[in-house]
């Protein structure tokens with residue numbers, strides 16, 4: 001499946017199967033469970049895809065084996081932002097035309113990408129069971145990855161909630177517009193009340209000054225502390241940056257295209273901080289990406305340990 005001509009890629013990407021990716025191990029090798037970070041916002045256009053692409057690229061550049069998953073099933077654009085031409089997308093997986101592994105694309109610097117499809121309306125009408133099915137399909141991907149970044153659609157539909165719930169951390173992107181703040185709150189509320197999400201990382205985007213990011217966070221934090229049982233952490237702020245727009249025009253991550261510009265510096269900082277988050281020790285008892293690997297690496301309960309001794 002090709003992108004339309006007006007998105008002609010700067011670089012051609014080949015579909016790669018896990019066999020073509022170096023260092024492939026099988027699940028039997030006991031590969032550690034990757035950390036999964038979902039990026040969401042409630043409102044559209046605040047910068048989820050820019051954050052996902054640049055966070056994933058910054059992680060790859062820091063030596064992390066990283067997979068970027070596009071779950072914006074109706075209006076996918078991770079592949080467009082990176083100038084990639086997918087042969088197969090998640091739409092083909094759901095149509096039974098290929099396996100999940102066939103969608104894998106080689107992005108810049110070894111970044112692996114699973115693209116979604118644009119303009120396929122039926123992809124926005126998947127059932128909750130199909131969303132859970134996609135989460136579980138990742139357990140079959142025997143890829144050695146350290147981190148998976150999940151770019152989400154706007155809104156608070158079932159797919160967004162399931163992909164956020166299935167991640168270990170959720171970054172909620174917010175910008176200085178009333179609708180962005182109320183939509184971010186709405187998202188955090190349903191994630192906390194309906195999906196058991198207990199901590200959220202708040203990232204302010206398109207800020208004019210650093211203090212603006214902190215103020216946005218404090219607004220969200222005040223209301224959440226009053227009405228919700230969820231911990232909000234302030235992840236930081238990405239400045240509004242003309243270089244980021246130029247990088248998007250060039251279909252490249254800004255951290256690669258203009259590494260010393262203000263947004264690139266901020267993205268590297270966010271990537272560095274995200275690596276310090278404490279991951280939950282084992283599975284949390286609900287839908288989760290890579291659940292089998294989480295179970296395999298979870299510490300054994302005390303009774304089982306003493307029986308084994």
Ligand SMILES: Nc1ncnc2c1ncn2[C@@H]1O[C@H](COP(=O)(O)OP(=O)(O)O)[C@@H](O)[C@H]1O
Pocket residue numbers: 041043044045046047048049050051205206207238239240241242244245248263
């Ligand atoms: N930090 C930023 N500085 C300048 N422009 C930005 C920034 N973040 C996002 N944008 C602009 O906003 C547009 C929408 O961003 P995008 O990442 O596609 O949002 P979303 O995925 O939330 O819909 C981008 O095309 C870009 O022009």
Ligand SMILES: [Mg+2]
Pocket residue numbers: 048049050072077152
């Ligand atoms: Mg997007």
